[in-house]
Amino acid sequence: MTLMINDVQKQFGKHHAVDGVSLEVEKGRMLGMLGANGAGKTTTFRMILGLLDPTQGSVLWEGRPLSYKRTHLVGYLPEERGLYPKLTVKEQLIYLMRLKGMKKPDIVEVMRQWLEKFQVPEYENQKIEELSKGNQQKIQFIAAVLHDPELLILDEPFSGLDPVNTDMLREAVLELQEKGTTIVFSSHQMRNVEELCEDLIMLKRGKAVLQGNLKEIKRSYDMKNVSLRADYNLDFLHSVQGVLNLEKTKDGATVKVENEHVAENLFYTIAQEGFVRKFEIEEPSLHDIFIDKAGGDEDE
Ligand SMILES: Nc1ncnc2c1ncn2[C@@H]1O[C@H](COP(=O)(O)OP(=O)(O)OP(=O)(O)O)[C@@H](O)[C@H]1O
Numbered sequence: 492m493t494l495m496i497n498d499v500q501k502q503f504g505k506h507h508a509v510d511g512v513s514l515e516v517e518k519g520r521m522l523g524m525l526g527a528n529g530a531g532k533t534t535t536f537r538m539i540l541g542l543l544d545p546t547q548g549s550v551l552w553e554g555r556p557l558s559y560k561r562t563h564l565v566g567y568l569p570e571e572r573g574l575y576p577k578l579t580v581k582e583q584l585i586y587l588m589r590l591k592g593m594k595k596p597d598i599v600e601v602m603r604q605w606l607e608k609f610q611v612p613e614y615e616n617q618k619i620e621e622l623s624k625g626n627q628q629k630i631q632f633i634a635a636v637l638h639d640p641e642l643l644i645l646d647e648p649f650s651g652l653d654p655v656n657t658d659m660l661r662e663a664v665l666e667l668q669e670k671g672t673t674i675v676f677s678s679h680q681m682r683n684v685e686e687l688c689e690d691l692i693m694l695k696r697g698k699a700v701l702q703g704n705l706k707e708i709k710r711s712y713d714m715k716n717v718s719l720r721a722d723y724n725l726d727f728l729h730s731v732q733g734v735l736n737l738e739k740t741k742d743g744a745t746v747k748v749e750n751e752h753v754a755e756n757l758f759y760t761i762a763q764e765g766f767v768r769k770f771e772i773e774e775p776s777l778h779d780i781f782i783d784k785a786g787g788d789e790d791e
């Protein structure tokens with residue numbers, strides 16, 4: 492069971508919202524989709540779900556398009572809330588899950604398991620409008636997963652959640668992945684992508700600017716960070732060729748350099764000045780890569 496996206500394009504008038512994106516996500520894998528505002532993430536999701544027809548290209552799940560008859564195979568958490576404020580949590584979930592073909596007693600049973608898991612069993616008979624934004628988000632998540640979909644699409648699942656709820660949701664997402672659910676999610680928060688995903692795709696103006704295994708991307712990325720400590724002022728490193736940025740830390744500095752060769756030269760340069768207490772070459776963070784590739788606009 493694989494999600495295959497082949498060279499999809501979506502044009503709105505003259506605007507290329509998605510411009511030739513291809514990707515493959517195998518069963519049980521989790522793919523993180525990154526991109527600045529307007530990069531084309533939601534449009535890609537809508538094409539995966541069959542809510543929008545691609546201008547060109549195809550989206551296949553298990554080799555076939557996700558037609559209306561197969562929507563029960565998919566769970567979707569939209570970026571914007573899609574719940575009826577006047578319904579109770581139970582009424583809302585029964586309504587949505589019946590559309591997915593589930594029977595009422597099963598819906599209620601699984602709903603209670605999820606509410607317990609998220610430590611909110613008392614919400615069952617509360618109206619959606621009475622819940623806080625973060626708690627509505629939890630219900631929206633339950634609405635995406637209650638029918639146990641094979642493919643789960645999560646558009647900004649962590650937005651508006653406090654750290655405790657973020658951890659709770661992150662754990663639930665990981666458990667679903669361990670069970671074999673295939674997951675694609677978008678986030679502006681690099682930490683969530685770094686902690687959850689093995690694979691990622693980064694979009695910029697509708698095109699993939701980076702794609703693949705996160706560890707390999709980091710390893711093969713030329714730019715490095717040097718974390719260092721010395722007993723003298725390091726400001727002069729600003730003017731060393733190949734140094735991109737210098738940031739003072741509590742007891743030293745982090746220097747961003749163009750490549751490992753520059754990092755090596757840096758070591759000899761500072762060693763000439765005196766004793767070096769710490770010198771460590773580190774892979775760039777996803778944040779660094781995002782700024783470099785997608786030009787910022789991340790909200791962290
Ligand atoms: N129905 C539409 N009609 C016209 N333009 C659209 C439509 N939907 C999206 N767009 C445009 O397509 C581009 C991609 O939008 P999309 O919502 O996919 O971005 P995104 O990466 O999800 O952004 P965000 O992080 O802000 O949610 C944007 O320039 C947007 O204005």
